Amino acid sequence: MRFEPIAIVGQSCSLPGALSPEALWANVLAGKCSISSVPPDRWGLPRSAVMGTVKQSADRTWSDAGGYVTGFQFDPTGTAVSAEELQALDPLFQ
DSSP, X not given: OOOOOOOOOOOOOOBTTBSSHHHHHHHHHHTOOOOEEOOTTTSSSOHHHHBOOGGGTTSOBSOOEEXXXXXXXXXXXXXXXXXXXXXXXXXXXX
16 A cells, blocks of 8 residues: 655653653553542532432433543634633533
8 A cells, every 4th residue: 555655743641640642651651530529510510419329320420430631721722713712611611
């Protein structure tokens, strides 16, 4: 097979516990698990309003374990949507 030549012009990532490729590989080499309990301010509701049992799962969650990205600052430069519109979005969508 012949492939057109490509150039890798940069690397980036925003992952739990790793906001750069170097941090990601350091975590991999160290065997670090980046799964944690939900940060206190993430849900916007008291934990008791969200957590429940498996039997209550219709409107509750029975686990708060996840890969939560922290420390990431969104930069709207270069997007097709205005900075004002982007900043008004819930951080989940940014």
